Amino acid sequence: MSRTSPPAPSDRFDGSDSVGSAGSAGKAVGEPAALEPTSGAVVHRRQTAPFWSAPFARRTWQEFGYLWVALLLSPVGFTYAVFTVSFTAGIAVTVVGLFLGGWLVLGARGWGAAFRGLGRGLLAVDVPAPAPHVARRGFWRRLGGLLGDAPGWRALAFVTAAFPLAIVAFTVSVTFLAVALGGMTHWYWSRWLPAQQAPDGSWHRGTQLGTGWFVDTTPRQVALAALGVLFALLWAQVTLAMGHLFRLLTLALLGPTQTSARVQHLERSRGQAVAEGDARLRQIERDLHDGTQARLVAVAMQLGEAREQLASGGDAAEALALLDTAHASTKDAMVELREIARSIHPPALDNGLAVALDSLAARSAVPVTVDVDMSAVPGPEVETIVYFCAAELLANVARHARASGAYVRLDEVDGALRLRVRDDGVGGAAPRAPRPQGGSGLAGLRDRVATVDGTLEVDSPPGGPTVVTVNLPLTVAG
Structure with a gap:
């Protein structure tokens, strides 16, 4: 099953692209270079010595x-x-x-x-x-x-x-x-x-x-x-x-045993997930309090003034203007509420992951080709993670990669879900900390993926192309 939004990028992805290992230094799609955080894995620094020397x-x-x-x-x-x-x-x-x-x-x-x-x-x-x-x-x-x-x-x-x-x-x-x-x-x-x-x-x-x-x-x-x-x-x-x-x-x-390393990884992922969830709830509270709530308070005051105008036999035109302003503010509040709801659970996911990816491609600032080839239906938690990963990576392509197009492929490999996002931009990207102005960056995506025991692999040589691969289980045990 394949879906395509406006013109496909000239440099399409195929299976021959190399992808860095999960433990290696990775790069986010289109993100500026930065140092990779310590992974805690075993690192070999020895060099091969020729026999004669x-x-x-x-x-x-x-x-x-x-x-x-x-x-x-x-x-x-x-x-x-x-x-x-x-x-x-x-x-x-x-x-x-x-x-x-x-x-x-x-x-x-x-x-x-x-x-x-x-x-x-x-x-x-x-x-x-x-x-x-x-x-x-x-x-x-x-x-x-x-x-x-x-x-x-x-x-x-x-x-x-x-x-x-x-x-x-x-x-x-x-x-x-x-x-x-x-x-x-x-x-x-x-x-x-x-x-x-x-x-x-x-x-x-x-x-x-x-x-x-x-x-x-x-x-x-x-x-x-x-x-x-x-x-x-x-x-x-x-x-x-x-x-x-x-x-x-x-x-x-x-070194740590596989079991202890696994426990540490899960504890760290759980802590990051809790912190991310708490930060998101605080952001929603601020959005509701400073935006939507303030707008609804203004609507209530405007409606009250219009009612007083009409009850006292005042100027009907002024009352009508107040009602028009309240009506416009109500529509703006509805838009804000829809945006907040979309950030919690995108409505497009109600129609399936393929449709949701299509909607992302349609809203992208660069041409995006979407290719979906899978028969299994992922769990709702996994679908949400895939959606937000694709949204963040495509946003990075538009902001930083200077690419003419991107290619998104979602398929099923060995009973697991694989999402690949490729752009034909300048490459040379690397992970960095979450950005205060919005978006989580590769570090945030890696933490989000790790909460369901997934991995994020990146290949972004200087000059491009940049390929990010997200591997996720189809379902989350719970």
Whole structure:
């Protein structure tokens, strides 16, 4: 099912357009550039080092430094973990003493923070901190909250696993590096080695490899130096591999779990939705009080004056003028009430989402093509969100994008609703905070979409085109 308002844009959207991921820095249709707010997601900043230049790459030496620091810290962290478990088990009979064990578990968060900081500085991976501990009320609930602190236990698991891994990783990395440096410089320092007698009675100064085989000739020195170069290249790869093991361990144990991150996201979305709803109610109250109510008060006064004119036998023409003014004010008040009602629930949605999108396209300042291809009927909450998202994005196109047209497509993909709005404007747009003069901007749209577990994805390279994709469930559980 396809609907089209005035001339379609020359640069239509097709399925080949790329769209940025939900977690990446996005851009709103036609909005001026701004910084993307922190998403709280895991961020990798490491760069790929070519095989031949890896021994000289900064990343390699940073991860080698991480292995040194991990070797120094992990024994202390392992001791802390063993003490925490043994002390808590030993003091469990006192019950009250379990608070000490709980505080030790909670203190393990410090180890997690320390290794997250190391990972951020030396492994180039930013892992968000878990949610802060919230003390519960009541003796048993408080005790259970301390002893059951999941981030604390995960940090204890990390330092426990990091101890043997640090020993193995450091030993293997340093061994490869020592062999590499020794092989490449053997030609120089081998002259100071003590002389050794071979089985045939000859004397040699050089490293002995096997029975009676010494590295003390030029061809053998060159071969050993070449072997050292090979081990240097392998050392870099081994070091990066060991660093990556720590990176995986950090990601697995020191960040928030999927469940806790999900809870945080839902709590944040709920708070934003409540704040947005409260702000909207206050705006409606101001509109009614300062606009419609004041206009109706004026109508009542004008009608009262007209009645007094007619009752006292006054000038009928003046009374008629007052009635005309009251009639015009009444029509203006009705228009204002319709606008307020439309901002709460657009009447066009009563005839379906496709018709509502058509009405938006018809009122747009730029030509808009609307294409709807779906068989399922979304829930009313989802329809409202789609409508307001499309209205805000098309308004941004008209205000900022300097576009000749826009294309709106609504379809169903894998049991979910997808709205795409594209313009052929200048691009280079980015999200920003809600605007005081009206409109919520991309930040507000993203918050609105998140309240029903949806996502908003944006692609807006400099020069355009700009494509915004909104993914929503068809219905909201309630």
